[in-house]
Amino acid sequence: MRKPSEEITTTLARNIRRLRSNQGLSQEQLADKSGLHRTYIGAVERGERNISLSSLEVIASALCVDVPSLLSKPLE
Amino acid sequence: MRKPSEEITTTLARNIRRLRSNQGLSQEQLADKSGLHRTYIGAVERGERNISLSSLEVIASALCVDVPSLLSKPLE
Numbered sequence: 001m002r003k004p005s006e007e008i009t010t011t012l013a014r015n016i017r018r019l020r021s022n023q024g025l026s027q028e029q030l031a032d033k034s035g036l037h038r039t040y041i042g043a044v045e046r047g048e049r050n051i052s053l054s055s056l057e058v059i060a061s062a063l064c065v066d067v068p069s070l071l072s073k074p075l076e
Numbered sequence: 077m078r079k080p081s082e083e084i085t086t087t088l089a090r091n092i093r094r095l096r097s098n099q100g101l102s103q104e105q106l107a108d109k110s111g112l113h114r115t116y117i118g119a120v121e122r123g124e125r126n127i128s129l130s131s132l133e134v135i136a137s138a139l140c141v142d143v144p145s146l147l148s149k150p151l152e
Contacts, residue, residue, distance in 0.1 A: 004129040008143060012129075052126045053080040053088075067084060068144035 002050070008071065009047035012056075015070050017045050019063040033062035078126070084147065085123035088132075091146050093121050095139040109138035 020030050027045070031038040035058055043049045044059070053067070060067045096106050103121070107114040111134055119125045120135070129143070136143045 002128075002130040002134070004133055008129060008133060050128045050130050052078075052128050053084060053132070054078040054126050056129070057080055057084060058078070068148045071147070072144045 004050055006047065009049075011073050012051070012071055013045050013047045015072075015074065016041075016059060016063065018074070019065060019070075023063065030059070030062055034058040080126055082123065085125075087149050088127070088147055089121045089123045091148075091150065092117075092135060092139070094150070095141060095146075099139065106135070106138055110134040 016030075020027070025033070027041045028038045031041045034041070036055060040049070040055075041059075044051055044055075056067050056070060060070045063070070092106075096103070101109070103117045104114045107117045110117070112131060116125070116131075117135075120127055120131075132143050132146060136146045139146070
């Protein structure tokens, strides 16, 4: 199976970790909010998954951002 | 399996069709450029697939845009 680039998985992972930390959420709390498993959230934050659009959507929604923001490099 | 929202699959489908047409590419030509199957491109353009990040990346690359642009509503 094809894998996403390290560039995009790293951007996604950093965005999720930053937004999650800023909102004071643990991986487990984000998992609960998004309906995904805690180990899956952990794998995405390590850039290990070829995530689907539906999972991107539930994570974005749980973090109160949209999907494009979750995949964009922060301006800072 | 969870499905992505109609809102995001519609946005994605419209963006792919618009960019592909503007560049004078058929579905088959986009399939060749991206290394995906023509029937898969067709299904994505009908909003029928829960596309993975790696497939979003190869389609974005073939259309010379980034993944966030492919998932964003056009300004017009």
